Amino acid sequence: MTLEQLRIFIAVAYVEHFTRAAERLKISQSAVSAAIASLETELQVLLFDRTRRHVELTAAGNVFLAEAEAIIARVDLALRRLEDLSELRIGRLAIGASQTVANYWLPPILNSFHDQFPGVAIDVLHGNSTEVEKRVLRGQVDLGIVEQAPNDATLDAETLAADTLYAFVGEKHEWFGRQTIEWSDLIQTSWILREPGSGTRALFEAALSDHEISPESLPVSLILRSGEAVRNAVTSGVCAAVISELVAEVALTAGKLRRLDSIAIERNFVAISLPGRGQTRATAAFLEHLRAARRAKPAGKHARPALRSIEKSDSTNLRRA
Numbered sequence: 001m002t003l004e005q006l007r008i009f010i011a012v013a014y015v016e017h018f019t020r021a022a023e024r025l026k027i028s029q030s031a032v033s034a035a036i037a038s039l040e041t042e043l044q045v046l047l048f049d050r051t052r053r054h055v056e057l058t059a060a061g062n063v064f065l066a067e068a069e070a071i072i073a074r075v076d077l078a079l080r081r082l083e084d085l086s087e088l089r090i091g092r093l094a095i096g097a098s099q100t101v102a103n104y105w106l107p108p109i110l111n112s113f114h115d116q117f118p119g120v121a122i123d124v125l126h127g128n129s130t131e132v133e134k135r136v137l138r139g140q141v142d143l144g145i146v147e148q149a150p151n152d153a154t155l156d157a158e159t160l161a162a163d164t165l166y167a168f169v170g171e172k173h174e175w176f177g178r179q180t181i182e183w184s185d186l187i188q189t190s191w192i193l194r195e196p197g198s199g200t201r202a203l204f205e206a207a208l209s210d211h212e213i214s215p216e217s218l219p220v221s222l223i224l225r226s227g228e229a230v231r232n233a234v235t236s237g238v239c240a241a242v243i244s245e246l247v248a249e250v251a252l253t254a255g256k257l258r259r260l261d262s263i264a265i266e267r268n269f270v271a272i273s274l275p276g277r278g279q280t281r282a283t284a285a286f287l288e289h290l291r292a293a294r295r296a297k298p299a300g301k302h303a304r305p306a307l308r309s310i311e312k313s314d315s316t317n318l319r320r321a
Contacts, residue, residue, distance in 0.1 A: 001042055003075060006068045008035040009047065013065050016054045073139030077278070080142075084281040091120040091282040096141040098199055100227050101269055102126035104246040105161065106145065113289045120282050128225075129199035136272050142283045144272040147199030156275050158287075159268045160294055165200060165242050167263035170235045171256060180262035183211040190221040192230050192241040199267070200227065204242045207265045231257070 011021040012032065022029040040047055047061035057065060083091045097106055102124055110122060125135060129146040136144040137152060150157055167186075169175045175189070186208070194201040205215040221239050224230050227247035234241045235256045242265065251257040271290060273279075279287075 001039065003072065005035045005039050006072055008032055009039060010065065010068055010072065012036060012048065012055065013057055013061065016056060018055065069138050069140070077139075077280070080280040080282065081278070086119075088117050088281055088285060089119045091117070091280065093120055093122045093143075093280075093282040093286055094141040095122065095124050095286075096132035096135040096144040097124055097126045098129045098132050098146045099126060100147060100163070100200070100244045100247055101145045103228070104244070105163070105269060109290065109293050112293075113286060116289070117282070117285060120285075128195065128197045129202070130197035133272065136274060139274065139277070142273070142280065143286065146270055146272060147267055148203060149268075149270060150272045154275060155272045158271045160271055160290055161269045161297070163267050163269060164245050165203060165265040165267060166245055166248070167240055167242050167260040168231075168234055168248050168252075168257045169240045169260065170237060170258075172236075172238045173240065173258075174238075175240070175260065176258045178258070178260065181260050183208075183213060183263065186213060186240075186263070187217050187219065190219045190239045192222040192224060192233050192237075192239045193218075193220055194227070194230060195223055195225050200243065203265050203267055 008021065008025065008027075008031075011025055012018060015021050015024065018032050018036075019029050022032045025032070036047065043060075043064070045060045046058050047064060048055040049058050080092055095106075103126075106124070110124070114120070114122070125141060126132070127135075129148055130151070132141075132144040132146050133150050133152065133155070135141045136150075136155065145160065147163070167181070169189075173189070175181060193204070208215050208218065222233060224233060227243050230241045230243055231247050231251055233239065234243075235251050240260075242263065245252075245259070248257055248259065252259060271287065273283075
């Protein structure tokens, strides 16, 4: 069994297709098929069910996937620790970030970090908050940044910044001329929501429950997978939506959206990581950079302390890097 075979197995497991896995890995399909066949022969067990148009993991394959991911994560961490010997002249950093964080809040911080450490390659994998948390738990990223406290309370977490969600409507909506509405009015209009697993949706549904409104009673017309898609649909239609003020800023400034200030939900951007997982110097340096950004622009008055704090890095060593 080789590391290359494990990487191929993981790729096939995620895309459920030999050809697409080969394209992702930039190798031939025959190489993928041979690697999987060799693994199955060595392990004497079928890892994939090939009876359908796409391949699916067998029960044994599901068990093996968790172990293969853990092995690859440990190898990748070992390689990055060796890169640390170069005092961050080279390095790699994998970050998982939720949609709003990745598209609006994080880019200027990434740029300033790159200016300080140009030799560190940064890979940002984005999805909703639940997807990012899963990547952290699987060891696929060094650090996650999400829009709510993690569902898994065992994860280390640290508050980075505050953000506010508001209800918005477009020019065609009957509420466009109003500045405020009551929470009880929300069931009187159609809504556009993010997908299940989104931090924005989870916080909105929790706020509805806090105001004694069942989320199931909300008339929903569309479910979209990004804040930008929600913003654009609200701008051009007759539905309402709750989105971050960061996402709405451009359309709001152009007069295409109306912010309903009475429907406001405070939240935090939170860094999450696996407890006990050793930090590479690149990860420690980036965390210190995030803290510096927080000190330069403190979190809002509504920001809540995280459940557990990520261990602070050695700032003396960072200054020498």
